[in-house]
Amino acid sequence: MVLGRVLASLRTRGLAGTWQRVRERRAARAPQRTSFAPPAADLRERPLRLPRADAPRASIIVPAYNQLDYTLACLHALADSGDCTPFEVIVVDDTSSDATADVLPGVPGLRYLRNARNLGFIGACNAGAAQARGEFLVFLNNDTTVRPGWLDALLDTFERHPDTGLAGSQLVYPDGRLQEAGGIVFADGSGWNYGRFDDPAHPRYGFVREVDYCSGAAIALPRDLFTRLGGFDAHYAPAYYEDTDLAMRVRAAGLKVRYQPASVVVHHEGISSGTDLGSGVKQHQVTNQVKFLERWREVLAREHAPPGTDPVSASERGRRHRVLVLDACTPRPDRDSGSVRMAALLRLLREAGCAVDFFNEDRSHDDGYTRELQQLGVAAWWTPHLADVPRWLRQEGPRFDLVIASRHYVLSPLLPLLRRHAPRARVVFDTVDLHYLREQREAEVAGDEAHRRAAARTREAELALVARSDATWVVSAAEKTLLEAEVPGAKVAVVSNIHEVADRGPPFAARQGLLFVGSYRHPPNVDAAQWLADEILPRIHARLPGVVLHLVGGDAPAEVAALGERPGLRFHGHVPDLLPLLEGARISVAPLRYGAGVKGKVNQALAHGLPVVATTCAVEGMFLQDGRDVLVADDADAFAAAVVRLHEDAALWEQLSQGGQDNTRRHFSSEAVRDTLRTLLASLPPR
Numbered sequence: 001m002v003l004g005r006v007l008a009s010l011r012t013r014g015l016a017g018t019w020q021r022v023r024e025r026r027a028a029r030a031p032q033r034t035s036f037a038p039p040a041a042d043l044r045e046r047p048l049r050l051p052r053a054d055a056p057r058a059s060i061i062v063p064a065y066n067q068l069d070y071t072l073a074c075l076h077a078l079a080d081s082g083d084c085t086p087f088e089v090i091v092v093d094d095t096s097s098d099a100t101a102d103v104l105p106g107v108p109g110l111r112y113l114r115n116a117r118n119l120g121f122i123g124a125c126n127a128g129a130a131q132a133r134g135e136f137l138v139f140l141n142n143d144t145t146v147r148p149g150w151l152d153a154l155l156d157t158f159e160r161h162p163d164t165g166l167a168g169s170q171l172v173y174p175d176g177r178l179q180e181a182g183g184i185v186f187a188d189g190s191g192w193n194y195g196r197f198d199d200p201a202h203p204r205y206g207f208v209r210e211v212d213y214c215s216g217a218a219i220a221l222p223r224d225l226f227t228r229l230g231g232f233d234a235h236y237a238p239a240y241y242e243d244t245d246l247a248m249r250v251r252a253a254g255l256k257v258r259y260q261p262a263s264v265v266v267h268h269e270g271i272s273s274g275t276d277l278g279s280g281v282k283q284h285q286v287t288n289q290v291k292f293l294e295r296w297r298e299v300l301a302r303e304h305a306p307p308g309t310d311p312v313s314a315s316e317r318g319r320r321h322r323v324l325v326l327d328a329c330t331p332r333p334d335r336d337s338g339s340v341r342m343a344a345l346l347r348l349l350r351e352a353g354c355a356v357d358f359f360n361e362d363r364s365h366d367d368g369y370t371r372e373l374q375q376l377g378v379a380a381w382w383t384p385h386l387a388d389v390p391r392w393l394r395q396e397g398p399r400f401d402l403v404i405a406s407r408h409y410v411l412s413p414l415l416p417l418l419r420r421h422a423p424r425a426r427v428v429f430d431t432v433d434l435h436y437l438r439e440q441r442e443a444e445v446a447g448d449e450a451h452r453r454a455a456a457r458t459r460e461a462e463l464a465l466v467a468r469s470d471a472t473w474v475v476s477a478a479e480k481t482l483l484e485a486e487v488p489g490a491k492v493a494v495v496s497n498i499h500e501v502a503d504r505g506p507p508f509a510a511r512q513g514l515l516f517v518g519s520y521r522h523p524p525n526v527d528a529a530q531w532l533a534d535e536i537l538p539r540i541h542a543r544l545p546g547v548v549l550h551l552v553g554g555d556a557p558a559e560v561a562a563l564g565e566r567p568g569l570r571f572h573g574h575v576p577d578l579l580p581l582l583e584g585a586r587i588s589v590a591p592l593r594y595g596a597g598v599k600g601k602v603n604q605a606l607a608h609g610l611p612v613v614a615t616t617c618a619v620e621g622m623f624l625q626d627g628r629d630v631l632v633a634d635d636a637d638a639f640a641a642a643v644v645r646l647h648e649d650a651a652l653w654e655q656l657s658q659g660g661q662d663n664t665r666r667h668f669s670s671e672a673v674r675d676t677l678r679t680l681l682a683s684l685p686p687r
Contacts, residue, residue: 036145036172036174036175036176036266039069039070039072039073039145040073043069043072043073043076044068044069044072044099044103046076048072048075048076048079048107048108049079049107049108049109050075050078050079050089050107050108050109050110051079051086051087051088051109052088052089052109052110052111053086053087053088055086055133056086056087056088056133056134056135057085057086057087057134057135057136057155058085058086058087058088058134058135058136058137058138058151058155058220059087059088059090059128059129059132059133059134059136059137059138059223060078060087060088060089060090060138060140060151061090061092061125061128061129061132061137061138061139061140062074062075062089062090062091062092062128062140062141062142063091063092063094063121063124063125063128063139063141063142064091064092064093064094064096064100064104064124064142065093065094065095065096065118065124065142066096066097066098066100067098067142067143068096068098068099068100068103068104070142070143070268071091071100071104071142072103073145074140074141074142074143074144074145074146075089075091075107075110076145077144077145077146077147078146080148081146081147081148081149081150081151082148082149083148083149083150083151083152084152085151085152085155087134087138087151088111088132088133088134089109089110089111090111090112090113090128090131090132091104091110091111091112091113091142092113092114092115092124092125092127092128093112093113093114093115094115094118094119094120094121094123094124095114095115095116095117095118101114111131113127113128113131115127119238120237120238120239121216121238121239121242122232122233122234122236122237122238122239122242123234123237123238125139125216125231125232126231126232126234129223129226129227129231132223134223135222135223136155136158136220136221136222136223137220137221137222137223137226138151138154138218138219138220139216139218139219139220140217140218140265141216141217141218141267143217143267143268143269144217144218144265144266144267144268145265145266145268146218146264146265146266147264147265147266149262149263150169150218150263150264150265151263153260153262153263154167154168154169154218154220154260154263155167155220156260156262156375157208157220157258157260157263158220158222160208160375160376161208161256161258161377163255163256164255164256164257164258165221165222165225165250165251165253165255165256165257166214166219166220166221166246166247166250166255166257166258167214167219167220167221167257167258167259167260167263168182168211168213168214168215168218168219168220168257168258168259168260169214169217169218169219169260169263169264169265170200170205170259170260170261170262170263170264170265171193171215171217171218171265171266171267172200172264172265172266172267173266173267173269174266174268176200177197177198177199177200178195178196178197178198178199178200178202178205179193179196179267179269180193180194180195180196180214180215181194181195181200181204181205181209181259181261181315182194182209182211182212182213182214182259182315183211183212183213183214183215183244184211184212184305184311184314184315185212185213185244185300185304186300186304186305186306186307186309186314187300187301187304187305187306187307188293188300188306188307189289189290189292189293189296189300190289190307191213191244191289192311192314193215194211194311194315200261200264202385203379203380203381203382203385203386204312204315204379205261206261206374206379206380207261207373207374207375207376207377207378207379207380208258208259208260208261208374208375208376208377209258209259209315209316209317209377210256210257210258210316210317210318210319211257211258211259211315211316211317212244212247212257212304212317213243213244213246213247213248213257214243214247214257214259215243216232216242216243216246217265217267217269218263218265218267219243221246221250225250225253225255228253229246229249229250229253232245232246233245233246235291235295236284236288236291236292238284239284240284240285240288241285241288241289241291241292242288244292245292245295245296248296248299252299256317256318257317261374262371262374262375312399313399316355318353319353319354319355320353320354320681320687321353321354321355321401321402321681321684321687322354322355322356322357322399322400322401322402323349323354323355323356323357323400323401323402323403323404324356324357324358324396324400324402324403324404324422324425325342325345325346325349325356325357325358325378325403325404325405325406326358326359326360326361326403326404326405326406326410326411326414327342327358327360327361327405327406327407327410328360328361328406328407328409328410329360329361329366330358330360330364330366330369330370330373330380331343331346331369331372331373332366332369334574334575334576334577334578335519335553335554335555335574336519336521336522336600337497337519337599337600337601337603337604338406338432338600340497340498340499340600340604341432341475341496341497341498341600342406343372343373343376344498344670344673345404345495345498345673346358346373346376346378347376348498348670348673348674348677349677350376350377350378351674352674352677352678352681354402354681355379356377356378356379357378357379357380357381357396357400358373358378358379358380358381359380359381359382359386361409361410363381363382363383363386363387363389364382364383365380365382365383370382389414389417390417390421393417393418393420393421393422394421397417397418397420397421397422397423397425398421398422398423398424400422400424400425401424401425401426401684401685401687402425402426402428402680402681402684403418403422403425403426403427403428404428404430404473405418405427405428405429405430406430406431406432407430407431407432407435408429408431408435408458408461408462408465409461411427411429411465411469412461412464412465415427415465415468415469424685426470426471426680426683426684427469427470427471428469428470428471428472428473428680429465429466429469429471429472429473430472430473430495431462431472431473431474431475431479431597432475432597433474433475433479433595433596433597433598434462434474434479434482434483434596434597435458435462435596436455436456436458436459436461436462437479437482437596438524438594438595438596438597439451439454439455439458440452440455440459441594441595441596441617442455442523442524442527442594443455444594445527445593445594463483463486463487466483466486466487466490466492467487467490470491471491471492471493471680472490472491472492472493473492473493473494473495474492474493474494474495474597475494475495475496475497475597475598475621476494476496476597476598476620476621476622477494477621478620478621479596479597479621480492480493480494493676493680494676495673495676496598496621496667496668496672496673497598497600497603497668498668498669498670498673499603499604499606499607499664499668499669500607500664500669500670501607501661501664501665501669502607502608502609503608503609504608504609504657504661505582505583505608505609505610506583506584508586508650508653508654509650511583511584511585511586512547512548512584512585512586513547513548513549513550513584513585513586514540514547514548514549514550514585514586514587514588514589514643515549515550515552515581515582515585515587515588515589515605515610516528516529516532516549516550516551516552516588516589516590516591516601517552517553517578517581517588517601517604517605518552518553518601519553519554519555520553520554520555520556520557520560521554521555524592524593524594524595525553525592526556526557526559526560527592527593527594528590528591528592528593529551529560529563530559530560530563531591531593531636532549532589532591533549533551533563533566533569535636536589536591536636536639536640536643537549537566537568537569537640539636539637539640539641540640540643540644541568543640543644544644544647545568546568547568547647548568548569548570549568549569549570549589550570550572550581550585551563551564551569551570551571551572552572552573552574552575552578552581553573553574554573554574555574556571556573561573578604579608582604582605582608582610583608583610585610586611586646586647586653587610587611587612587613587643587646587647588601588602588605588610588611588612588613589612589613589614589639589643590602590612590613590614590615590618590619591614591615591618591639592614592615592617592618593615593617594617595617595618596620597621598620598621598622598668599614599618599619599622601618602614602618602619602622602630603622603664603668605660606629606630606660606661606663606664607660607661607664607668609657609658609660609661610657610660611630611631611646611652611653611656611657611660612630612631612656612660613630613631613632613633613639613642613643613646614630614631614632615632615633615634615639616632616634619632622663622667623663623666623667624660624663625659628655628656628659629656629659629660629662629663630656630659630660631645631646631656
């Protein structure tokens with residue numbers, strides 16, 4: 001399967017470009033475990049100034065009882081974290097007997113409170129919360145040191161997942177081992193620090209998850225929610241199980257508790273309260289478990305796993321099915337339309353209550369793209385944690401209820417392994433588009449017999465997978481009809497591109513220029529760009545000499561990039577944010593002479609209210625009507641004439657702008673795909 005991709009890359013990039021691509025992919029490395037030093041001996045002499053926002057978004061509450069050096073290390077880390085979130089820091093001194101009361105009041109920017117009597121951890125946290133001004137309360141143990149970006153990541157959980165009521169950080173030991181990646185509460189009220197002593201960079205702990213609770217050493221929740229729930233419950237005074245009880249009450253209020261791995265906090269466990277369960281404050285961990293069980297016995301029996309359950313199975317709440325998704329690459333939605341669709345599918349699977357695992361064909365960690373999946377809630381796997389796929393499937397396969405594999409060259413070598421090691425899983429072959437159909441059309445345009453033979457081999461491979469899979473997904477009704485004729489009895493469903501309608505942006509008169517968007521790893525886009533520049537644009541310039549064509553897309557071969565040197569043509573390469581171009585251009589053009597499936601570039605423009613001139617191939621299977629939703633032309637003269645007509649006709653432009661958005665709502669919204677997913681998930685055997 002890798003060989004096929006290498007050959008495709010050689011055709012589009014050439015040898016030098018392919019070698020560069022290999023180097024880039026292999027350069028991606030997973031995060032490495034790091035150890036952290038204990039507090040420095042000279043912290044009391046080091047300058048310390050904390051930011052103190054006039055309107056803080058977060059109030060960081062640090063309860064402290066002695067251990068001044070650890071408190072100072074905590075405050076220095078907060079001062080140096082580099083977070084963009086405006087925050088204030090409140091230290092609640094619970095009648096420390098060391099030099100805390102002498103040193104901390106003089107720290108610029110710090111809000112220092114000293115209790116009149118010792119209130120314990122719960123009382124100190126509640127006292128600090130009562131003085132807080134931020135929208136969010138962040139409770140942070142004084143024996144912690146935060147890592148850069150921890151606060152921005154922690155609060156981002158509430159933005160990305162609006163039903164979050166409480167979020168907790170990844171806790172690591174000073175030696176770099178994992179302390180907790182969210183907590184598990186079993187039906188007897190006992191707790192488990194998930195991942196304890198493991199590698200914090202392991203994929204199993206790298207994604208946002210709904211969890212039973214998060215340890216109170218580093219948690220955040222909205223201030224108004226904390227107030228509404230009555231704060232930490234003094235029933236558990238002086239400490240222990242108050243954080244677990246709070247998580248239960250957050251859930252009872254209809255909200256979720258989530259673990260946020262991008263928020264990393266080093267916790268010197270035991271510094272504040274010791275580790276001996278038989279003495280000191282720590283002994284309350286035993287007695288408070290009994291109190292907790294008495295209060296929540298019915299909920300624990302109904303919703304929580306019994307003691308002894310495999311921690312991996314118990315580690316994520318609310319997941320009805322476990323799904324494995326395979327694709328050639330990690331989704332890169334800013335680079336190609338297939339990635340836009342895949343990212344949306346992963347999101348919809350998560351919204352449908354599925355635990356989702358993902359790996360790509362070469363099992364690489366693709367930096368920000370992989371982290372984006374993890375923030376979505378997807379367990380993304382990579383080498384070395386996935387160095388041996390058969391071994392990994394032997395271990396993980398029995399957990400899966402469903403496997404979705406995109407592209408024939410990804411699924412073909414893995415299908416026997418999936419049948420053997422994931423026996424309960426339904427296997428869905430996601431064609432993305434019918435590759436053999438695209439290759440046949442390319443061969444017809446090129447008049448190349450070798451291409452025809454390659455297309456025949458691809459056809460044989462794809463149709464074999466359709467016959468052997470439990471279901472097949474295509475992106476258009478036309479391809480569904482074709483496959484049902486080719487493979488009688490096959491279960492074929494349409495799961496098309498997924499786009500949400502955007503604001504239409506500036507009006508006709510405020511826009512100018514033409515826009516072509518495409519990933520140039522895809523040969524039809526290379527052909528379209530060259531045909532557009534060589535044959536169509538000169539005809540347009542004969543009528544509209546001032547019009548500029550913008551070519552956008554990454555991985556362009558030299559001959560496409562060189563088109564930008566021509567008058568009236570600008571080559572942009574990869575553009576991470578297309579919105580300015582989508583809102584600035586007057587017309588999107590899609591002069592594809594061959595291809596298959598549904599074209600994301602057309603969907604994207606229509607969703608933004610940007611009218612499109614396209615070939616018949618480019619709008620195949622999209623339910624678009626020529627003259628109502630889009631203009632269609634298939635030769636250079638007609639294509640150029642359609643562009644000129646639309647460029648000069650404001651009324652037609654308005655009609656197509658509205659028609660394109662209506663088409664997106666009807667046929668390419670998330671809701672259309674949700675129906676297909678609901679049917680598929682409902683057919684899976686119960687756990």
